[in-house]
Amino acid sequence: MTNNSPTALNKRGSKVDIDGYTFDSMKEAQFYERFVKYCGYEFEVHPRFTLNELHEIEGGKISSISYSPDFIILNPDGSWKHVIDAKNSHGMYGIDQSNKLRFRLFAMKFGHPVEAVVIRKNDFKVITQGVTKPLNDKKPLIVRDFEYHWRDATNY
Template structure:
């Protein structure tokens, strides 16, 4: 059994199809919905939200880069970002902390597409777009069985 990591304090890494997932829930989302979706996808891609910055008064001092690594990115047939997913245990503060919400907002500002928090269930997944002003309530998530939905329409705008 692998030791928990800083990102995954309570669980064990899951190795499947040459990928390493942070949890069994991530692996389940991959096997049930991502792998056979017939869409291009990336697992744990790194997005730089703010680059490494040197402080003006001392070139030896730097501010580290600020990155976000979503669990899954799904691309549309034209190769553009279609869905950016972060698998969570819940939509409440335990599942999505303030720090995580701020990272989602920074991603949305820079890349123009919200992060969709996902709660995986046995035959479907619940999803709420994060980092936008008009989002579904955690008590009324969108329930999906595939990626063929539009997050704009799903926000009831």
């Protein structure tokens, strides 16, 4: 495991290299080691998606909007089981307005919500950001593996 100096993309922490992957934080790397690496499912690390294309306007351009979830856990048929973004908290310091917007744009474009996870010692808390359900008590789902459905973690 290697720690590199902070980068422009990650001003608050150091990059962490494990198994050929570069993680944006130690928390993300710990989530990979504890829950993703041996989960029994195929997975992707930091796939990149374009949410909105570059647009030209008179006199300039509006840049595209991209998003890279930390992990995508795949079902045996290759469909998405979980789209995961590891966070330090579910509060405003962990999930800012920029994150919320990207999560919503991703869900609207790809039909699958982003699950924000907060790692703990033996489990992790999950909320499905931006998805609502009736009578939601707004408590995160606490799990130890990926044997749940994202609907069980709906929160807004």
